[in-house]
Amino acid sequence: MTVDSHSTCVVLKNSADSAAISQMNWKEISERKTKQRQALLDRWPEWKLKQAVVDYVTDVSALPTSQLTPREIEIVHQDATSLVHSMRDRRYTALEVIKAFCHVATIAQGLTNCLTEIMFEDGLKRAAELDRHLEKTGEVVGPLHGLPVSVKDHILVKNYDTSTGYIAWAFNSATKDAVAVDILRKAGAVLYVKTANPQTLLSLETNNNIFGRTCNPFNRTLTSGGSSGGESALIAVHGSPMGIGTDIGGSIRIPAAHMGLYGLKGSVARMPHAGLVGSHDGMDAIIGALGPIATSGRDLSLFCRVMLQYEPWLVEPQLLEIPWKQHVVDGEGIPEKLSIAILWDDGVVGPHPPILDALKRTKDALLAAGHEVIPWIPVDHQNAWDIITKLYFLDGGAEYREILKDDPAVPQSNWILSQVPNNGRPFTVAEIFQLNLARDTFRCKIAAHWNDTRLKTTTGRHVDAILCPVAPTLAPPHDTTQWWGYTSYWNLLDFPAAVFPVGRFKAQGYTPLDISAEYTIPVHARNAVEHSVRAQWDPVIYDNAPVSLQLVGRRLNEEKVLAILRMVEDAFDTSRMVII
Known part of the structure; x- marks a missing residue:
């Protein structure tokens, strides 16, 4: 096993008792890993939930903060930007901040199964060091001084396991940090947990045979999303103010959307990416992106600004040397009157009614604010x-099948492996050349399509961004995700995209908005996938699920996307949390 193609060396070491582990079956490995996790959590019994929660209680979102003091509640409800300012101003110590988040994370784990590696001891030690430094020098260590940050499991954190949801990769600790983790440490962040990702990583739900399934705290019958589903479940209940995810088909945006959070997938080579463990190392026909999940739009910018402040292109040559342009995020060069294009339906699988409602409400808010919508x-x-499934499976799925030979495929792994093209045969070199050409031709076609929007706007400019669904459904029941097209499409194009919340769905008394003037819903399902997704629609199933949308920009325009996001939120004040 190696780290990804953007790293420079193998940085995992087997456990000292690897010979004994190699003789275990998958159930024994799972039992050992989960017992280790629980033993570490048991060191702080005061952080455990004092009450039992029966399985049929679906909404557990308020419980992780239910035992906090008023001061702790104040701490964990702040976004990352507010927290770093408060610690710099000595309103809070880093130690009391990390203790509050460890407390919430402990309860969140028991309710949602969102954690993998417990690093509380290291986090508490680091926080105390940061407090002493500030007391002695009067200066913060860096721009994230004292900020707790959670890390997706497949991202390397020195001295901690990086099993990546695979039984075969359990008990392999990292000998160095990923580039992004190294920057977090230099910036003064406090690392305290790693979070769950699914078997294969190539999944929009989070479930594996090591730790099991991660649930949605707003409705535990629904998925938390994937592959950064541990991050989203933890952050949603205030167990982390900011986390790192990765995205090659929707794996930041889907979990953020299913939890009512903010997430950013940038274009490839903007953010550091070295030091990730996963299948298909060395494959660069389609590459994922590392990015933040957070509780505010400004925290997305904070993360990116800090990452690029440390010039990661000097240690990761694949990155583009493009410093963060905060002045663009702050509005410089952004027109006062935006032109936004809305994608109501991708022509394959139409969205469920609450998502169409959200698009309608956002459109109306943009028009009321003086913006143009087409x-x-x-x-x-x-x-x-x-195209993208072919790029995912250039080897015909061989590596996945090999890794899973002693690790039974969970349902979503079975589903994605059912999408393997070419009858499961590897593509030849000549065929790969043609696929790369098809990818680039497609990108040129959509660039021209975007350029042509200038013929439809009143300004004569092409549109500034695209507003669209994140998925055809709200967070669906476990094991039922089956259409990635609203997110993977933008991966294929390498366009940046930000997800943001617009409300929470309530089933009781729900009546869909009339959108007939905007979009005509097809009478009949256009294909088998759409038929299945339509059959899923029942308001009761999705009760209490967050409702989110996605804003897409042109390649390498992450700053502009975040600037436009702020303007969209000014038009449609999400702090009201409109009940859809």
Whole structure:
């Protein structure tokens, strides 16, 4: 096993008793890992939930903070930007901040199964060091001084396991940090937990045979999303103010959307990416992106600004040397009157009614604020899925099948492996050349399509961004995710995209908005996937699920996307948390 193609060396070491572990079956490995995790949590019994919660209680979102003091509640409800300012001003110590988040994380784990590696002891020690430094020098260590940050499991953290959801990779600790983790440490962040990701990573739900399934705290019958589903579940209940996720088909945006959070997938080579463990190391026909999940839009900018402040391109040559342009995020060069295109339906799987409602409400708010809104005509979304699945599986799925030979495939792994093209055969070199050409041709086609929007706007400019669903459903029941097209499409194009919350769905008394003037819903399902997704729609199933949307920009325009996001939120004040 190696780290990804953007790293420079193998940085994992086997456990000292690897010979004994190699003789274990998958159930024994799972039992050992989960017992280790629990033993570490048991060191702080005062952070455990004092009451038992029966399985049929679905909404557990308020319980993780239910035992906090008023001061602790104040701490964990602040976003990352507020917290770093408060610690710099000595309103809070780093130690009391990390204790509050460890307390919430402990309870969150018991309710949602969101954690993998417990690093509380190291976190408490580091926080105390930071407090002493500030007391002695009067200066913070860096721009994230004292900020607790959670880390997705497959991202290397020195001295901690990086099992990545695979039984075969359990008990392999990292000998160095990922580039992003190294920057977090230099910036003064406090690392205290790693969070769950699914078997294969190539999944929009979070479930594996080591730790099991991660649930949605707003409705535990629904998924937390994936592959950064541990991050989203933890952050949603205030167990972390900011976390690191990764995204090659929706794995930051889907979990953020399913939890009512903010998430950013940038273009490839903007954010540091070295030091991730996963399948298909060395494959660069389609590459994932590392990015933040947080509780505010400004925290997305904070993360990116800090990452690039430390010039990661000097240690990761694959990165583009493009410093963060905060002045653009703050609005410089952004037109006062935006032109936004709305994608109502991708032409393959139409969205469920609450998502269409959210698009309608956001459109109305943008128009009321003086912005221009036009339709975005969908282009070849099924073809895009066909291309990207070929790029995911250039080896015909061989590596996944090999790693899973002693690790039974969980349902979503079975589903994605059912999408393997070419009858499971590897593509030849000549075929890979043609696939790369098809990818680049598709990108040129959509760039021209975007350019042509200038013919439809009143300003004569092409649209500034695209507003669209994140998925055709709200967080769905476990093991039922089956259409990635609203997120993977933008991965294929390498466009940056930010997810943001617009409300919470309530089933009682729900009546869909009339959107007939905006979009005509097809009478009949256009394909088997859409038929299945339509059959899923029942308001009761999705009760209490967050409702989110996605804002997409042109390649390498992450700052502009975040600037436009702020303007969209000014038009549609999400602090009201409108009940959809």
